[in-house]
Amino acid sequence: xxxxxxxxxxxxxxxxxxxxxxxxVIPNADGSAMFSFGNTIxxxxxxxxxxxxxxxxxxxxxxxxxxxxxxxxxxxSDRKKPGPSRRSQExxxxxxxxxxxxxxxxxxxxxxxxxxxxxxQADAGTRTAGINAASMALAHAGIPMKNLICSVAIGKQDQExxxxxxxxxxxxxxxxxxxxxPVAKIANTxxxxxxxxxxxxxxxxxxxxxxxxxxxxxxxxxxxxxxxKEVFEK
Amino acid sequence: xxxxxxxxxxxxxxxxxxxxxxxxxxxxxxKIVIPGEIIVSGEDFLPSEGARREGNDIVSNRFGLSEEAGxxxxxxxxxxxxxxxxxxxxxxxxxxxxxxxxxxxxxxAQSAFxxxxxxxxxxxxHEMDQFLAIxxxxxxxxxxxxxxxxxxxxxxxxxxxxxxxxVFRVSPNRVPRIIGREGSMISLIKEKTxxxxxxxxxxWIWISTENIEGAIKARKACEFIAxxxxxxxxTEKVEEMLV
Numbered sequence: 001x002x003x004x005x006x007x008x009x010x011x012x013x014x015x016x017x018x019x020x021x022x023x024x025v026i027p028n029a030d031g032s033a034m035f036s037f038g039n040t041i042x043x044x045x046x047x048x049x050x051x052x053x054x055x056x057x058x059x060x061x062x063x064x065x066x067x068x069x070x071x072x073x074x075x076x077s078d079r080k081k082p083g084p085s086r087r088s089q090e091x092x093x094x095x096x097x098x099x100x101x102x103x104x105x106x107x108x109x110x111x112x113x114x115x116x117x118x119x120x121q122a123d124a125g126t127r128t129a130g131i132n133a134a135s136m137a138l139a140h141a142g143i144p145m146k147n148l149i150c151s152v153a154i155g156k157q158d159q160e161x162x163x164x165x166x167x168x169x170x171x172x173x174x175x176x177x178x179x180x181x182p183v184a185k186i187a188n189t190x191x192x193x194x195x196x197x198x199x200x201x202x203x204x205x206x207x208x209x210x211x212x213x214x215x216x217x218x219x220x221x222x223x224x225x226x227x228x229k230e231v232f233e234k
Numbered sequence: 235x236x237x238x239x240x241x242x243x244x245x246x247x248x249x250x251x252x253x254x255x256x257x258x259x260x261x262x263x264x265k266i267v268i269p270g271e272i273i274v275s276g277e278d279f280l281p282s283e284g285a286r287r288e289g290n291d292i293v294s295n296r297f298g299l300s301e302e303a304g305x306x307x308x309x310x311x312x313x314x315x316x317x318x319x320x321x322x323x324x325x326x327x328x329x330x331x332x333x334x335x336x337x338x339x340x341x342x343a344q345s346a347f348x349x350x351x352x353x354x355x356x357x358x359x360h361e362m363d364q365f366l367a368i369x370x371x372x373x374x375x376x377x378x379x380x381x382x383x384x385x386x387x388x389x390x391x392x393x394x395x396x397x398x399x400x401v402f403r404v405s406p407n408r409v410p411r412i413i414g415r416e417g418s419m420i421s422l423i424k425e426k427t428x429x430x431x432x433x434x435x436x437x438w439i440w441i442s443t444e445n446i447e448g449a450i451k452a453r454k455a456c457e458f459i460a461x462x463x464x465x466x467x468x469t470e471k472v473e474e475m476l477v
Binding site: 140146224 | 266268269270271284286295296297298311312313314315317343344345381407461462464
């Protein structure tokens with residue numbers, strides 16, 4: 001291991017990018033929120049519970065959650081072709097699964113709660129920013145939920161485990177290259193709702209990653225909490 | 235369920251001494267809570283709507299205002315969509331005319347239907363649009379909610395088509411506060427601005443008046459309440475506003 005590992009933007013290994021969050025950014029939605037990690041900005045809007053079409057998807061025992069994640073075409077330096085892609089469909093589903101464990105939709109049979117997550121500026125960590133925004137937006141929409149969801153990407157650059165990678169760090173290619181390990185968890189618990197791994201990491205070091213994720217999620221939770229409590233102080 | 239909420243909202247409207255005289259449980263100061271937040275700790279408390287017990291703590295189940303009335307702790311939603319309940323008076327817009335009634339948009343998950351039999355007088359099936367045409371706005375009451383949707387009725391006082399004045403919307407969760415304890419807030423607005431207000435539980439408000447200045451004042455007062463439901467002593471603030 002190198003003695004003095006320096007991150008390209010001067011952050012400490014366990015330091016997140018500056019975060020900001022705001023609730024109620026979309027007046028027409030039933031609930032909305034913005035969450036950003038440095039240059040990555042995600043907005044989420046929640047509509048519903050509302051009647052679900054097509055009818056065959058309706059579930060008479062519970063409401064369902066439907067997430068749509070996408071990058072805006074101007075969010076990346078090479079224009080992103082608008083419309084659904086393999087990547088955005090996968091992340092939509094993944095966000096849905098990450099959020100569902102805290103929601104209780106039995107009160108709203110045959111309905112759907114639509115969550116739209118859009119990335120208006122992308123600099124890595126868009127899915128985690130999207131999950132954080134969506135979790136706040138769902139709370140803002142008054143949906144019964146057990147707890148908030150906090151999400152952060154942990155990564156590895158060669159041998160160093162670092163938190164909240166930006167695009168430059170994600171493209172790192174020396175040594176073992178870069179590893180991306182997005183995690184989502186239920187706030188203040190040890191329950192994880194999302195774990196992905198892109199790259200390689202020794203099984204022995206996963207504990208280290210989770211410990212770092214727990215610590216970072218506490219910081220994220222504080223930002224989310226503050227934003228929700230400030231909803232009347234606009 | 236909505237009714238209980240309304241009463242709780244209203245109970246805290248008055249000063250504490252008033253409440254004591256009526257021998258109601260004292261409502262402690264309310265605060266904004268987020269899902270999963272511990273509201274109070276202790277074995278004595280009972281979780282009500284929007285709260286749950288987790289070990290020794292009472293934890294919030296949703297984003298809203300927490301309220302402790304004696305031992306009972308509950309969380310009142312302050313944002314989100316309209317959840318219709320039976321006997322709610324709502325304001326809606328006609329979106330379609332069918333063989334035997336009107337389809338009404340009341341801003342809820344399910345569509346609402348007003349059967350021709352529930353109109354206050356006999357209507358010729360061939361001339362339904364003479365009574366209510368597409369785009370007309372009406373005040374109606376929810377008389378049942380079932381699998382198919384919401385059924386509306388016009389067979390009650392004060393219900394029917396809206397003529398004159400204007401309609402605007404606020405968040406449906408703010409409606410109990412605009413109405414106030416036994417309608418105290420709404421009668422205050424009516425009296426001070428010399429206007430006639432009808433507030434639908436779905437957040438649509440109809441102001442009917444010839445007096446435009448009063449109507450604008452009334453609308454501003456409603457919007458002020460909707461934005462400041464978390465404040466104590468709202469009645470006095472609104473009174474000041476309308477002087």
